[in-house]
Amino acid sequence: MTRYFTEDGRNIPVTVIEAGPCVVTQVKTVESDGYSAIQLGFDDVKPRRSTRSLIAHDAKAGSAPKRVHFEFRCDGDDEAAEYEVGQVLTVAALEGLLYVDVAGTSKGKGFQGVMKRHHFRGLEASHGVQRAHRSPGSIGGGGINLGTGPKIKKGRRMAGHMGNERVTVRSLDVVSIDTERNLLIVKGPVPGPVTGILQIKTPSRLYKPKAKAQAAAAKG
Amino acid sequence: MSQLKDRQAILNSVVADQLKKDHELPMMSVGDTIDVHYRIIEGTKERIQVFQGVYIARNHSGINETITVRRIVANEGVERIFPLHSPRLAKIEVVRRGDARRAKLYYLRDRIGKSRRLRDQRRGLQHVEAWEAGHADRVAASKAGQDSAEAAPPTGDE
Numbered sequence: 001m002t003r004y005f006t007e008d009g010r011n012i013p014v015t016v017i018e019a020g021p022c023v024v025t026q027v028k029t030v031e032s033d034g035y036s037a038i039q040l041g042f043d044d045v046k047p048r049r050s051t052r053s054l055i056a057h058d059a060k061a062g063s064a065p066k067r068v069h070f071e072f073r074c075d076g077d078d079e080a081a082e083y084e085v086g087q088v089l090t091v092a093a094l095e096g097l098l099y100v101d102v103a104g105t106s107k108g109k110g111f112q113g114v115m116k117r118h119h120f121r122g123l124e125a126s127h128g129v130q131r132a133h134r135s136p137g138s139i140g141g142g143g144i145n146l147g148t149g150p151k152i153k154k155g156r157r158m159a160g161h162m163g164n165e166r167v168t169v170r171s172l173d174v175v176s177i178d179t180e181r182n183l184l185i186v187k188g189p190v191p192g193p194v195t196g197i198l199q200i201k202t203p204s205r206l207y208k209p210k211a212k213a214q215a216a217a218a219k220g
Numbered sequence: 221m222s223q224l225k226d227r228q229a230i231l232n233s234v235v236a237d238q239l240k241k242d243h244e245l246p247m248m249s250v251g252d253t254i255d256v257h258y259r260i261i262e263g264t265k266e267r268i269q270v271f272q273g274v275y276i277a278r279n280h281s282g283i284n285e286t287i288t289v290r291r292i293v294a295n296e297g298v299e300r301i302f303p304l305h306s307p308r309l310a311k312i313e314v315v316r317r318g319d320a321r322r323a324k325l326y327y328l329r330d331r332i333g334k335s336r337r338l339r340d341q342r343r344g345l346q347h348v349e350a351w352e353a354g355h356a357d358r359v360a361a362s363k364a365g366q367d368s369a370e371a372a373p374p375t376g377d378e
Contacts, residue, residue, distance in 0.1 A: 002231050002234065002235055002282075002283060002284070003235070003283055003284060004235070004238070005238055005283075005305065005306055005307050006307075007307065008261065008307070009259060009261070009306055009307045009308030011303065011306065016230060016231055016234050018230070178234075181230070183230065183234065185234065194227070
């Protein structure tokens with residue numbers, strides 16, 4: 001991440017994303033695969049780091065072997081038909097968008113307690129609390145939904161593995177787009193490590209103030 | 221996936237045009253007393269506030285670079301941290317050169333009275349001359365760079 005100063009001096013925290021070029025490596029249709037989607041390949045890789053089947057798969061699209069392949073679902077075959085195998089998508093496809101959704105795999109945090117994982121407040125520091133300052137407290141007396149019985153209710157939040165899961169950040173502001181170098185600059189952080197792979201999509205559902213701003217921008 | 225150094229180069233190039241050029245900043249070092257002219261925006265009006273104090277620290281690098289300026293207001297120490305490359309930082313003027321032997325002058329926070337003041341930097345010393353010459357070169361280079369950039373699109377504002 002870095003920062004970006006607007007002309008009036010406001011300071012925006014931004015993330016620079018290398019967005020593309022992506023090659024359409026496969027177009028899936030209802031007839032052939034049971035659903036509609038396009039598969040994109042990103043980032044060249046040495047052939048010896050790929051597999052023979054993948055190399056051939058990418059070669060069908062006329063492309064060098066790619067490190068990452070990812071599928072994006074389409075609304076029916078009509079939308080999928082807009083793309084053809086071998087087509088190259090760049091960040092220019094995102095031009096004109098005010099907001100994007102960004103999805104990726106978050107950084108793994110390992111096995112974490114409830115205070116970090118679920119923001120529980122823990123127990124008190126004193127008043128007789130010993131060795132349990134960060135514990136979750138009571139997890140219920142059982143009774144699957146009532147509170148009396150032999151089992152703990154399903155879904156009870158407890159300590160466990162945290163992070164390393166798919167996270168989507170919705171409605172990120174697009175600060176600028178650099179079509180020359182295929183850079184997308186968005187406001188705020190995105191999931192995952194610096195070298196993480198992200199999926200960038202048109203926003204599925206904007207937060208209300210942003211939806212209003214977009215409607216206003218579309219008008220004027 | 222780009223290599224680490226490439227990624228850093230990309231990040232630097234993204235913010236490169238936002239950095240203040242050498243000729244936009246005075247020759248200054250930690251220990252100097254400086255005037256910081258900072259744009260204050262109130263509603264639609266804009267005015268410039270001057271904050272004078274001792275330049276006690278410089279932190280971070282690139283676009284994140286900040287300077288810490290300390291002054292005494294009504295017997296109370298006040299420190300302000302300015303983002304050096306912010307467009308709101310209109311100008312910096314050096315009022316007095318101070319002699320500092322370390323990069324962070326946090327020890328000034330514990331000083332009271334006259335001992336708070338730093339010695340004036342002795343002029344004519346070899347390192348000062350070398351420093352001034354180096355700065356003059358950088359200013360000339362950065363000015364030349366800007367002039368040529370302005371010559372291409374005639375609408376450059378300076």
